[in-house]
Amino acid sequence: MDRRNSAQSPQAVADAFDQGRLTQARQLAGMTKKGLAERIGVTPAAVGQYETGVSRPRPDLVPRLADALGVPPAFFLLGRPHGRLDGSIAHFGSPRSARAYQRARAAAFVEQVWELAHALESQVGLPPVVLPNPSGGEVHSGVESPGDPARAARALRRLWELGTGPLSHLVRHMEAHGIVVVFLPPGEDDEDDKDTVTVDAFSTSRLPRPIVVLTANRCDDVHRHRFTAAHELGHLVLHGDAASGDVRQEREADVFAAEFLTPRDSILPELPDRLDLRGLVELKRTWGVPVDSLLHRCREAGLISDSAASRAHRRLKTLRDQPGFAAEPIGGHPDEQPVLLHRAFELAASQTGLTTELLAAQLAWPVSRVRELLDLPDLPDHRPALRPVP
Numbered sequence: 001m002d003r004r005n006s007a008q009s010p011q012a013v014a015d016a017f018d019q020g021r022l023t024q025a026r027q028l029a030g031m032t033k034k035g036l037a038e039r040i041g042v043t044p045a046a047v048g049q050y051e052t053g054v055s056r057p058r059p060d061l062v063p064r065l066a067d068a069l070g071v072p073p074a075f076f077l078l079g080r081p082h083g084r085l086d087g088s089i090a091h092f093g094s095p096r097s098a099r100a101y102q103r104a105r106a107a108a109f110v111e112q113v114w115e116l117a118h119a120l121e122s123q124v125g126l127p128p129v130v131l132p133n134p135s136g137g138e139v140h141s142g143v144e145s146p147g148d149p150a151r152a153a154r155a156l157r158r159l160w161e162l163g164t165g166p167l168s169h170l171v172r173h174m175e176a177h178g179i180v181v182v183f184l185p186p187g188e189d190d191e192d193d194k195d196t197v198t199v200d201a202f203s204t205s206r207l208p209r210p211i212v213v214l215t216a217n218r219c220d221d222v223h224r225h226r227f228t229a230a231h232e233l234g235h236l237v238l239h240g241d242a243a244s245g246d247v248r249q250e251r252e253a254d255v256f257a258a259e260f261l262t263p264r265d266s267i268l269p270e271l272p273d274r275l276d277l278r279g280l281v282e283l284k285r286t287w288g289v290p291v292d293s294l295l296h297r298c299r300e301a302g303l304i305s306d307s308a309a310s311r312a313h314r315r316l317k318t319l320r321d322q323p324g325f326a327a328e329p330i331g332g333h334p335d336e337q338p339v340l341l342h343r344a345f346e347l348a349a350s351q352t353g354l355t356t357e358l359l360a361a362q363l364a365w366p367v368s369r370v371r372e373l374l375d376l377p378d379l380p381d382h383r384p385a386l387r388p389v390p
């Protein structure tokens with residue numbers, strides 16, 4: 001008998017059912033307990049009991065659960081590493097408007113990202129985590145995180161030996177220092193529901209390796225994308241052990257991002273002493289930050305008044321399609337796109353023979369999910385082209 005197939009039989013899965021995996025799969029699917037209950041023919045209370053461990057599903061329900069949630073039956077087996085994350089402690093963009101189910105789904109997604117990174121790290125060495133006092137992972141010893149956001153940004157630049165000038169390849173620097181950066185795959189950000197697109201990006205340092213998730217609504221402009229990435233980096237440095245959802249934290253992360261990308265002492269001598277949008281566009285290209293951020297720098301330095309800054313922001317909206325002001329998609333900036341997990345898989349494949357099928361079996365995921373998170377292209381259709389013989 002094939003022991004592996006026997007171990008994955010409905011009876012075997014029911015006997016070793018992991019209630020946490022059911023919760024994770026349901027949250028990833030964006031499904032309520034009631035919705036899942038209707039799909040498999042039980043009551044919502046029964047689903048709740050499965051997820052709390054009060055009871056286990058009958059063997060005949062295991063295939064129904066797997067089919068409803070789009071996972072292999074083996075997904076529900078106990079024993080695999082599970083990076084558990086509470087959605088209330090991850091740091092989200094737009095914290096006030098993010099709904100509970102969005103946070104739960106985002107947290108479940110981050111759990112999967114960590115599990116994928118953990119599986120790859122068992123075969124290849126990922127860069128060590130170099131952050132001031134992250135709550136998990138390998139830490140650069142002896143470095144304290146200053147409480148002031150701007151001071152913390154300067155300290156991190158020194159720690160990473162980045163100097164004080166324009167910073168290129170921000171995402172590459174983050175990955176090189178042990179931070180896993182990924183894009184949220186299409187279809188997982190409620191992009192079809194205008195009322196629920198509220199999570200811009202999110203991050204956590206509560207797992208053994210810090211993770212930053214970036215979303216598509218910042219990818220249309222590389223400068224906004226970089227600022228968002230720096231904002232999430234600020235959360236990792238400043239707020240690793242703090243509960244999320246505080247507007248003050250969002251402001252602090254913005255201050256960190258501005259100082260990290262445009263150190264005050266370096267950018268001030270280059271700022272125009274009067275409002276000059278064209279001049280700010282040139283600085284945008286040099287420093288890789290949005291014009292809006294540079295306008296804010298001008299205002300806080302006292303170079304322009306609050307009213308002049310407000311007028312400039314309104315003027316910017318009318319210039320969004322003009323040369324120099326138009327958004328630059330990140331597609332033309334490969335060094336600002338995450339590659340750590342993709343390259344780790346390629347290295348493991350070349351050295352150990354790892355395949356997406358083997359990785360999927362280890363994680364108990366669909367192969368398509370593994371390929372999606374590794375940013376691998378869809379499998380080509382290798383069937384030969386045939387035509388009738390005349």
